[in-house]
Each structure stands twice: as C-alpha cells, then as structure tokens.
Amino acid sequence: MFQLIELRKNVGLRASLFKLEQTKAIKEVLNTKLANKVLYQHGLCIALHDILDIGDSYSFPGDAGSYTSVLFRYIMFRPFEEEVLIGRVARSTPEGVWITLGFFEDVFIPKEYLQSPCKFDAEDNCWIWEYADGLETHNMYMDEREDIRFRVVKVEFNDVARRKEHDEQLLPMKIIGTVSEPGLGLLSWWREDNI
16 A cells, blocks of 8 residues: 655755755655655655655755755555555445545546446435345445445556646546455445344
C-alpha cells in the first residue's frame, strides 16, 4: 500500500528560509511542494522519509533565493494489484460505487465489479446485492458511510498537465476495485456471527 521511492529534485529556497538550518529548510520546502500531491506513475505523496544527498547550492543574478539538487526518499501511497483494502462507501451512482480511504477519495468500483446479481436503487441512491441463499433472496444494501472491503484491480494514472479543457473531471490517480468475490463487500455482510 505504501512505498518508499527515491527522487532527485532541484529545491529552491527563498531568502526568508535562510534563517533555518539548510536540511530543515529543504524538508519544509519538499513537504510543502509534494505532500498530498499525485506524482504521475508513482502515487500519492504522503511525507518525506529522509534526505540522502544535498548537492551544492547555486544562486542566480536578480534572484535572492538559492537552488540545490537534493536526493531524497518519499513515502507514497500506491496500492498494488490484488491488494485487499478497507474503505468507506462515499457515494453510489448508476455507474458504480465511490469509496473513500479517509486520506484518498478516488477509489471506484464499477457496476460490473459489484456482487452479482445486483441492481441500482435510484430512490435510495444505493446498490443492492440480491443474495440468494438457496431458500430465499435477501436484499443487501450498500449504504453510504458503511465500511467496505475491496480488492484492487488496477491503479490508473492520468497526466493532468496534458488534459484538454473538456476533461475537467480527469483524476490524476484512480484506483479501480472489485467486491465480486466471497469475503468482499460491506463488512457488515461478513460479520463472524453471521458465518
């Protein structure tokens, strides 16, 4: 789920940061620039882990700041395929279910990856799994704010810097999940007292 990646960036330090020790100033700039941002093909930046190397600093005429090449490791959120995660149902649409992990909101379970057979209830705005136990059919509702266990099918990245004007809703990172297997779905469906 979390990975440690090594990056090298040129870090610009404003003159107002010169009062700090250089390592502390660099940490502040890196966390301000990267925390809670998605790096294309890497994942969601969580926090700076450590600094491995600080190169020479340079300043340019007419600029009061300095620029330094820094090699560092950053903690990234990027689940691997087949990983099982627990989130919370954020909302349902006729296309599927959106899940929140608390710190990441762009998890989507398309309708074809929901338990089968299922149907969308437009009045309650939720999906219903029509579970048949051999004797009768039970309607299992996927209500908002319920905890849900899902398996990651894939992680999609989009280069939002190159998006076109009509692609306003293009997400930089989206996790596609499934609940169409035993043990997956709302946690309340699989409580131990129900087994």
